[in-house]
Amino acid sequence: MKKTITLQSDYSKSSFFNDGKELFCNTPQFQTEFTLFGTFLMKSNNRQYTVTIFLHEFIMRIIEEKGERHINLENVCVKKALHPKTQQLGLRISKNGQFVEFFGEIIEMWKQIKKFVIQTDFSLKYKLGQKLSERFSSSVFKAFKIINGQKVAVKIIDKSLVQRNNASERHQLINELTILRQINHNNLLKLHETFESDDKIFIVSDLLEGGHLKNSIFRFRYSEQETVILMQTLFKSLNYMHERNIFHQDIRFDNILLRDQQDLTSACIINFGKSEIIQQNMVSSKNLNFYDQTSLIQFIRKKDILSLGIIIYSIFSKKLYQETQILDELLMKNYESMSDLEFLDLNPLLLQFFEIFFTLKGKTQMDSLKCSEILNFDVFKLATARRASKIQGIPQQFNHDFKRTSRFAPKCSIKEQQIISNFQYILKLPTISDSSDSKISQNHSQSPQTENFISSRLLSDEKASSIKPRYSVLKKCLSPNI
Structure with missing residues (x-):
């Protein structure tokens, strides 16, 4: 007697993003250049056969014996899958209750498609931190990627509150995801991944810590x-x-x-x-x-x-x-x-x-x-334009920025020092105050000359007077009035 194989319940049918369309879509009307991602073993309708997969953004092109088919990967549900015989890792792609599984070298393909699909294992990949902001139906948290500690921002949306309101909020959410998936610019918010649970949606993006x-x-x-x-x-x-x-x-x-x-x-x-x-x-x-x-x-x-x-x-x-x-x-x-x-x-x-x-x-x-x-x-x-200097005769080879710097900066030659001192005299730069009222902390150079100078000064002063505590000598070396 044959065993009856019962498939596990498919989350894609009850997904917030389910639009009721079928998994396989029509051939795109616009001309696209697909990228070859290799040969995979595909399981569909209790059959398995070898196919060649091409990708263009969120459109997957599947070449098989009988012809070719296409899948629009935007907002489809994706889970990891293991082949029952070979234990090879694969991907299960599902939409509106229909599903297909691919087994092979999926790492590069996953990097390409993860921004477009919906995942379900948020708690296995990220750990939530402090709350950054809150609105009526959503909150933004700082989070950490468990595998490497990468800091990200996670927008958590309460599905019940979005569905309870009018259709505009649902449209805005799907519209925002659609646009975020199409942009890649350093001065625009970058989307990483999207997850869904029974009652929440998780949108993972860059963490903008500057406020x-x-x-x-x-x-x-x-x-x-x-x-x-x-x-x-x-x-x-x-x-x-x-x-x-x-x-x-x-x-x-x-x-x-x-x-x-x-x-x-x-x-x-x-x-x-x-x-x-x-x-x-x-x-x-x-x-x-x-x-x-x-x-x-x-x-x-x-x-x-x-x-x-x-x-x-x-x-x-x-x-x-x-x-x-x-x-x-x-x-x-x-x-x-x-x-x-x-x-x-x-x-x-x-x-x-x-x-x-x-x-x-x-x-x-x-x-x-x-x-x-x-x-x-x-x-x-x-x-990009530099302000024109009122000082005549400035040599072009010297591009000095007359600002307060460490006293231990690498020394210039005697000729350069004379030129700089003349410029400073003309500019009448204010002297650096060392009074207790001044709270301005100075940035000291970290060059080797600085470290050598402090080390030699510490040694010579300690030899001359071994009674002096080391911290007082160090304080003297770091004082701007040396």
């Missing part, structure tokens, strides 16, 4: 040049999205975080729930013709650019504006909201930049302006 940009702007003093570099960084990331027809539509201070609190070039744009992907030749559900689609894309692009412009203007003016209100006024051609522009003491190139954004002078230009064109503005030359 909100808004906090750093008002905590630290940044130079005009540093802020221009921040402008350039943000417009480059926005240009990256727009080139891929992705429009954020919710750019504000709360959606910009820093990887490093004191590094403005580490700014990252997050929260893509309201973002849209709009293709020029896409057939719209609203039956828009080509002219209307072009106007729509120009309007949404302008909205993103103006939103970023308001943030940059707030940084220079040191004022927090009601971003949504001002954006609405600017989109309605009301330019009086930025009336204090003329009172800012800024570089003429910066003033010219803001005039294009917020005055009637740039009204026509703003309607069709792109990020790629903005990045060619003269204002971004300030990020």
Whole structure:
């Protein structure tokens, strides 16, 4: 009597991401270049046979004897599988109750597809840390990858709260995952993996430990040049999205975080729930013709650019504006909201930049302006241009930065010391105070000359007076008044 093999219950049928479609999909209509990933043993419908697999982003192409089939890997459920006879490790891919298993060299393939699929073993891979933020239906935690201790951020979403509300939250969640899977830029949030349990969804992404940009702007003093570099960084990331027809539509201070609190070039744009992907030749559900689609894309692009412009203007003016209100006024051609522009003491190139954004002078230009064109503005030359020195006769071979440095820095030649001292006398740099009132800690050079100097000084002073405690000698050696 044959044993009846009962398959274990398939989680993909009850998955939050189940859209009711079949596992195998139609051949893609667009032309794609697939990457060969090798030959695998495939098990499907109690049959097993050898197939060749190709991948293009989230589309899997399976070449078998009878022809070829395709699987859209986006939001399919994936589990590890062991072959019952050979004990070879494989992957079980399932959707809406249908499944297929692949056995072979799956490591490289797994690296390619893990960003697109839904896994179920979050607690086996990550350990949760402190809570970073909380909203109505979700919380963000710091977490650690168990295998190597890597720090990540995990957004945990309560499925019951999302499903209980209207369909917009569910749409925003799926939309955000779709967009995160398509972007790969240092100044945009990077998605790692997605997991699902019976009651929660886990979205693993980069941990941005620098906090909100808004906090750093008002905590630290940044130079005009540093802020221009921040402008350039943000417009480059926005240009990256727009080139891929992705429009954020919710750019504000709360959606910009820093990887490093004191590094403005580490700014990252997050929260893509309201973002849209709009293709020029896409057939719209609203039956828009080509002219209307072009106007729509120009309007949404302008909205993103103006939103970023308001943030940059707030940084220079040191004022927090009601971003949504001002954006609405600017989109309605009301330019009086930025009336204090003329009172800012800024570089003429910066003033010219803001005039294009917020005055009637740039009204026509703003309607069709792109990020790629903005990045060619003269204002971004300030990020790399050096300020012209008023001192004549500075030798080009000496590029000294006259700032307070350690007294134990490597010594220059006598000629160089004479030139530097003359420059310092002309510049009238303030002397370093050694009073007890000064709390400024100095950064001492770690060069070999420094270590040799301190070591020899300690030895000579201890030999001269063995009664002196060692810490007092060390304190003397590190004093700036030697």
